[in-house]
Amino acid sequence: MKKTVTVIILIAIVLFFGVAMYWLWAKNAEDPIVYETEMPSKQTIVKKTVATGSIVPKEEVLIKPNISGIIDEIFVEAGDVIQRGDLIAKVKVVPNVSSLTSAKNSINSASTQVETARLAFESQKSIYNRQKDLFEKGVISANEFDQAQLSYDQAQQRYNQEKVNLSGARQNYDIVKTGTTSGLGASANTEIRATVSGMVLDVPVKTGNQVIEANNFNDGTTIATLADVDKMIFEGKVDESEVGKITENLPLEITVGAIENKNFDAILDYIAPKGVSENGAIQFEIKGTLNKKDTTFIRAGLSANASIILAKADSVTAIKEALVQYDPKTLKPYVEVATGDQVFERRDVELGISDGIHVQVISGLSETDKIKIWNQLKAPPQFGGR
Numbered sequence: 001m002k003k004t005v006t007v008i009i010l011i012a013i014v015l016f017f018g019v020a021m022y023w024l025w026a027k028n029a030e031d032p033i034v035y036e037t038e039m040p041s042k043q044t045i046v047k048k049t050v051a052t053g054s055i056v057p058k059e060e061v062l063i064k065p066n067i068s069g070i071i072d073e074i075f076v077e078a079g080d081v082i083q084r085g086d087l088i089a090k091v092k093v094v095p096n097v098s099s100l101t102s103a104k105n106s107i108n109s110a111s112t113q114v115e116t117a118r119l120a121f122e123s124q125k126s127i128y129n130r131q132k133d134l135f136e137k138g139v140i141s142a143n144e145f146d147q148a149q150l151s152y153d154q155a156q157q158r159y160n161q162e163k164v165n166l167s168g169a170r171q172n173y174d175i176v177k178t179g180t181t182s183g184l185g186a187s188a189n190t191e192i193r194a195t196v197s198g199m200v201l202d203v204p205v206k207t208g209n210q211v212i213e214a215n216n217f218n219d220g221t222t223i224a225t226l227a228d229v230d231k232m233i234f235e236g237k238v239d240e241s242e243v244g245k246i247t248e249n250l251p252l253e254i255t256v257g258a259i260e261n262k263n264f265d266a267i268l269d270y271i272a273p274k275g276v277s278e279n280g281a282i283q284f285e286i287k288g289t290l291n292k293k294d295t296t297f298i299r300a301g302l303s304a305n306a307s308i309i310l311a312k313a314d315s316v317t318a319i320k321e322a323l324v325q326y327d328p329k330t331l332k333p334y335v336e337v338a339t340g341d342q343v344f345e346r347r348d349v350e351l352g353i354s355d356g357i358h359v360q361v362i363s364g365l366s367e368t369d370k371i372k373i374w375n376q377l378k379a380p381p382q383f384g385g386r
Helices: 002-029 097-136 142-178
Strands: 041-057 060-063 069-074 087-092 191-193 198-202 224-227 232-239 251-256 263-271 276-278 281-291 303-320 333-340 343-348 350-354 358-363
Touching: 041 251, 041 281, 041 350, 041 358, 097 142, 232 303, 251 281, 303 350
Parallel strands: none
Antiparallel strands: 041 232, 041 303, 060 224, 069 087, 087 191, 198 224, 232 281, 251 263, 251 303, 263 281, 276 281, 303 358, 333 343, 350 358
């Protein structure tokens, strides 16, 4: 029994020794790791974040009527460039029965007042002429004559005022009935004119549509939308995780999807003080004024992306960010620099801005240093020993 156990132990030792020798042989048979190196280079590094949005006019003006009615004629269409005061449309007034009746009653009342004032004036005129004759003959005193003259002047003034009121009542009747009257000319309510110069972006109404005047109770019907297309802005939103990195007056690079191979410069001039929840994330509105240096026409409403340049370094010494290692204790960055054939030493470095691919090296390296690619990928094994 003891002899059998001894034999088994000896066989196990031999097998273990054989496996160990095979492992050592296989380990020595592997090719040694040869680390490649890279040298620093000159790079222009731009650190930026991207906001999505669209191109819109800086100011849009909505043209609304001053009187309710039906569109009789439209003189412009979207895309037309017009000047302030140009005629946009005409409105045909549909009289309101109640307002029309009230206007007629005002005319009748004013006519009665005119006739009453005329009779009073004629009476005072007769009294005045009679008193004048008596005064010239010395029958009445100057005080009595002055009183008669005052009454005559007051009656004449009232008569003239009542005639003005009658004229106003008739004009008001014409306005209620037709929307215009004699003497208004270009200021007639039925003529809708441009209040600013610019391009017509939209004409949402058609001939025959009913429109409502703008007043204290409603905004009124929009006849046309005008804007100066030479003054465009980028309007977009950034996530709450990015808003803390940006400030006003930062440069923007605008890319419009519909205009290929062309970027536009802009300046960030507005960041919303309050965020809005959208799809579970807080978004902040931003605006940037475009600085157009050419005649490229940008249509309002085009989708665009804005690259907000947070920092930029031109022609600086840089290395790939993948070459940088960090001390596990101090978390300070360092690289390994070749001092001989496959011999490397640690070199602490001071880093600047990064774009995610390259990082600026402020100090610690020269342009001739060879940096170890410590995380290089091994080539996949080939079949057949090749």
